[in-house]
Amino acid sequence: MDVADWIDRRRAPYAADPKATRGRARPEPPSPTRTEFQRDRDRVLHSTAFRRLKHKTQVFVYHEGDHYRTRLTHTLEVSQIARSIARALGLDEDLAETVALAHDIGHPPFGHAGERALDALMAPYGGFDHNAQTLRVLTWLERRYADFDGLNLTYESLEGVLKHNGPITDEAGRPVGRYAGRAAPAAILEGAERLDLPLTGHASGEAQAAAIADDIAYDAHDIDDGLRAGLFEIDDLAEAPLLADILAEVRGRYPDLDEDRAGHEIVRRVITRLVEDAIGEGARRLEALRPRSIADVRAAPGPVIVFTNAMAEAEGGVKSLLRSRMYRHSRVDRVMADAASIVRDLFGRYFEDPGALPAEWEREARRGGETSHARAVADFIAGMTDRYAIVEHRRLFDATPDLL
Structure with a gap:
């Protein structure tokens, strides 16, 4: 029995099937030892953009300590959780893992502060969005193969990355979800048209598993990192009802x-609670929907892998606590404000003086008009690690903010 046949025996009818993939933008002969989704996963893992995640900020800048999460460690935790959920629900684990591994590849240096800075700078040129940037990396910016730019991933993997948080537009073409009330990023619209990726409808169950795994990993590891950094104490966790219950459990069972x-035990239990709730609710929704194919999942009136209403409210309480105690902490705000200033300075210098860019990027910046010039600068900065951005700023400017 080959690997594809072994996987087939465990796959639900609504799961993505690598044997029935819509294919790749550039057709390739099949692998004799791996499914198409396994090849996608391996291409992401071996990409330069994936390696850069090691030195990109999650919440804390890389040199603040060796034990805080980076984009890479966050991504690996998302991948593990996504596989667990996919396995329990009969989905294709390899596709879920691919989407999880790729979902943050488009993040610029310095986390959300870097993204906000780039988005403001790129506002006259279509904006900047890490999800759109991920699509650019996967389909064009990563250049490793002799026959094509990008990674030439399957349609299912690209769709999953693009829409893992839900549809981009409704049937009338109006932006929805995170893009509601504003235009969808130009890079998404251009990439979707070029690749024939529909912006309506839900992504596969595998992509939905990766999306909820992202939330679970964020909640858990930010509790862990916040405690380690001393931004809050264990007793402060009682402000969120879910964490209050778990804190009482841990203190009751292990009083000494x-x-x-105790912090690690709380984090472990948070992950377990959230994963088990997502699996349970996912199973209930799938049973009610009775999808016979992946098309039924895409056309469903709502996502199929979500928390129960009660857990969604409880998880929102965790995010609220982290927002007030961690993300808006004065120490984090100060560092991120300085980090954003580095991004703004670099963009301004490269935009005004393309000669400050490396030769290949200078050629890219000078190739078209002002919009393509700005996009090339944004692409270059988005690919930077925190460390490289700081080094470049020191090269180009007399003073660089101290991010410690």
């Missing part, structure tokens, strides 16, 4: 446990 281990 030291604070470090």
Whole structure:
């Protein structure tokens, strides 16, 4: 029995099937040892953009400590959780893992502060969005193969990355979800048209598993990192009802446990609660929908892998606590404000003086008009690690903010 046949025996009828993939933009002969989604996963893992995640900020800048999450460690945790959910629901684990591994590849340096800075700078040129940038990396900017630009991933993987958080537009073409009330990013519209990726409808169950895994990983590891950084204490977790319940459980069972281990035990239980709730609700929704194919999942009136209403409210309480105690903490705000100023300075210098760019990027910046010039500068900066951005700023400017 080959690997594809072994996977087939465990796959639900509504799961993505690598044997029935819509294919790749540039057709390739099949692999004798891997499914199409396994090849996609491996291409993401071996990409330069994936390696750069090691030195890109999650919340804390890379040199603040060795044990805080980076984009890379966050991505690996998302991948593990996504596989667990996909396995439990009969979905294709490899596609779920591919979407999870690729979902943050488009993030610029310095986390959301870097993204906000680039989005403001690129506002006259179509804006900047990390999800759109991920699509650009996967389909054009990553250049490793002799026959094509990008990674030439399957349609299902690209669709999953593009729409893992839900549809981009409704049937009338109006932006929805995170893009509601504003235009969808130009890079998404251009990429979707070029690749014939529909912006309406939901992505596969595998992509939905990756999306909810992202939320679960964020909640859990930011609790862990916030405690480690001293931004809040264990007792402060009681402000969120879900965490209050888990804190009481841990204190009741292990009254003499030291604070470090107690924190880890709380995080472990948070992950378990959220994963089990998502699997349970996913199973209930799939049973009610009775999808006979992946097309039924895409056409469903709502996502099929979500938290129960009660858990969604509880998880929102966790995010609210982290927002007030961590993301808006004065220490984090100061560092991120300085980091954003580095991004603004670099953009302004490269835009005014393309000669400050490396030769290949200078050629790219000078190739078209003002919009393509700005996009090339944004592409270059988005590919930077935190460390490289700081080094470049020191090369080009007399003073660079101290991010410690």
